[in-house]
Amino acid sequence: MDVIHTVGELRARLRAVSSIALVPTMGNLHAGHIALVEEAVRRGKCVVASIFVNRLQFEPGGDFDRYPRTLAHDCEALAKAGCHVVFAPDENELYPEPQEILLVPPKSAEQLCGQFRPGHFQGVLTVVAKLFNIVAPHTAVFGRKDYQQLFVIRALVRQMGYPIEIVGVETKREPDGLALSSRNGYLSSEERAAAVRLSQNLKRIKGLVESGQRDFDALCASATADLTSAGWRVDYVAVRNQSGLAFPGPSDRDLVVLGGAWLGKTRLIDNLEFRA
Numbered sequence: 483m484d485v486i487h488t489v490g491e492l493r494a495r496l497r498a499v500s501s502i503a504l505v506p507t508m509g510n511l512h513a514g515h516i517a518l519v520e521e522a523v524r525r526g527k528c529v530v531a532s533i534f535v536n537r538l539q540f541e542p543g544g545d546f547d548r549y550p551r552t553l554a555h556d557c558e559a560l561a562k563a564g565c566h567v568v569f570a571p572d573e574n575e576l577y578p579e580p581q582e583i584l585l586v587p588p589k590s591a592e593q594l595c596g597q598f599r600p601g602h603f604q605g606v607l608t609v610v611a612k613l614f615n616i617v618a619p620h621t622a623v624f625g626r627k628d629y630q631q632l633f634v635i636r637a638l639v640r641q642m643g644y645p646i647e648i649v650g651v652e653t654k655r656e657p658d659g660l661a662l663s664s665r666n667g668y669l670s671s672e673e674r675a676a677a678v679r680l681s682q683n684l685k686r687i688k689g690l691v692e693s694g695q696r697d698f699d700a701l702c703a704s705a706t707a708d709l710t711s712a713g714w715r716v717d718y719v720a721v722r723n724q725s726g727l728a729f730p731g732p733s734d735r736d737l738v739v740l741g742g743a744w745l746g747k748t749r750l751i752d753n754l755e756f757r758a
């Protein structure tokens with residue numbers, strides 16, 4: 483496995499490669515990321531994983547500075563998973579001058595996480611577009627845990643004409659149901675034990691909608707009340723249709739329940755897709 487830090491060397495390494503599957507990450511890899519790499523191995527002759535903590539997508543006062551950087555450990559895990567190339571640029575390499583050209587996210591990015599993380603999806607789309615331009619993959623693999631991110635990246639590819647197949651991989655979970663996330667590492671042991679409450683609430687809403695309830699506002703308000711009573715600060719709990727990430731109409735069957743909430747100083751997100 484080659485570990486490459488510059489755009490020039492990466493382009494030279496990939497020049498003769500015909501089938502590239504890209505896994506963009508911010509590092510601090512866990513089993514969820516490794517599942518993305520394994521999917522990429524099934525889909526491309528050459529798997530490129532990028533590791534870059536993208537300042538542009540962190541809101542002011544966010545966790546950019548404390549986001550864990552664990553390159554040596556990440557490279558070991560990537561090599562084991564069958565990755566061929568790691569692209570780990572420093573900030574100056576990816577943003578050699580102030581990045582004044584930024585992508586404007588679609589309307590669907592203004593709600594849910596976008597409402598609470600100003601500039602987040604603009605930063606995500608900008609770096610992902612840049613990675614697509616540098617790597618020129620035919621496939622790119624993302625986690626379904628970042629459901630809204632995956633949604634806006636699919637829009638990016640459609641609307642900007644990238645010839646890239648976007649693949650979403652199922653969320654990996656701890657045995658108690660907590661979705662794997664690099665941010666779980668911020669949780670104290672008490673918080674870790676309490677953290678499953680978000681996915682439990684989403685599961686409850688999913689079950690109730692599957693059994694015929696369609697008063698989405700009431701269901702989400704009750705989940706918010708439950709989390710708040712347990713000390714969480716809830717950004718949102720919402721049911722949306724999968725097609726447009728819009729409030730479901732009477733004929734919408736393919737749905738997703740999503741939540742974003744703070745446990746202490748840690749912001750967790752999760753979602754469950756279902757048909758009802």
Ligand code: PAF
Nearest residue numbers: 506507508536606609628
């Ligand atoms: O999901 C992530 O880790 C990041 O948002 C991504 C897609 C690598 C862009 O920085």
